[in-house]
Amino acid sequence: MPPPDTMFCAQQIDIPPELPDILKQFTKAAIRTQPDDVLQWSAAYFASLSSGDILPVKDRVEMPVATQKTDTGLTPGLLRILHKQLSSKININMAELEHKWKDLCLPKEQLQSILRLDNFRSKDEVEWLKFLALVCSTLGGNISSALKHACEILTEDPEGGAARIPFETFTFLYKYLSQIDGDIPETQIEGALGALQAEVEKQDGMVQPRNFLSSRCPPLS
Incomplete structure (x- = not known):
């Protein structure tokens, strides 16, 4: 005698109507994010989906940062x-x-x-802002590169845009990273910020990477 839960035909299988779309979105998210541990990431994905939290999903597929010595x-x-x-x-x-x-x-x-x-x-x-700055410093090879990453993450500009952030936020991040570095003179820090101030005034109090990466800006470090 067969077990009571034996399926005799496909019509007996009740598939929730929302399941195909859930699996489709999950597959697309996994492809974009490329997690190292699919099972661990999947558990986090569905836990976030169930609770309505922000999903651990990248906006697009990307490669590891080239400046890192190891992946x-x-x-x-x-x-x-x-x-x-x-x-x-x-x-x-x-x-x-x-x-x-x-x-x-x-x-x-x-x-x-x-x-x-x-x-x-x-x-x-x-x-959080201090932790973000420290993580950006591990992605970039120097303070300028770290601040560029920070701008691209903190900005409200669309991806590929100017990556502007408030000058007040930039100043906080720059001074904090300089403090962690410990070898940048205060006169150099104030000189760089002073040179950027003129550009900032033309941009409604915002600064973008091209401002501090320009040859016209004194070195940040």
């Missing part, structure tokens, strides 16, 4: 996901940050290394 898996696209998920708060609970980092299949050791740059490892919370 750590960290990319601007993954950092952009973290920014969407966490930037609604000024300070982020460390446990939540670790959870979101793990969801993106990023190495725990790399997170700990970043946190040690400003002794965040010993704290229960981390200021």
Whole structure:
């Protein structure tokens, strides 16, 4: 005698009408994001989908940053996901940050290394903008490159646009990274910011990468 749950024909299979679209969107998201651990990422994807949270999905397929000496898996696209998920708060609970980092299949050791740059490892919370700046510094080879990544993530301009951010935010990020670097004279910092001020006044208080990457701007570091 066959088990009671044996299927005798296809008509007995009840497929929820929304399932095909859910699986289609999930497949497209996985292709764009290219997670290192598909099972771990899938669990995070469906947990976020179920709770209505921001999905751990890249906007597009991307390659690892060429300036990195080794492929750590960290990319601007993954950092952009973290920014969407966490930037609604000024300070982020460390446990939540670790959870979101793990969801993106990023190495725990790399997170700990970043946190040690400003002794965040010993704290229960981390200021999001400062953490973002530190992660950008691991993507870029110098402060200028780190600030360019930060502009592209923080901007409200469309992708491929000017990547403008408020000069006040730029100043905060630049001074913070300079403090972490520890070898940039205060006169150099103020000189670079002063030189940018004239451009900023023409752009409604906004600064963009082409301003501080221009040969007309004094070196940031």
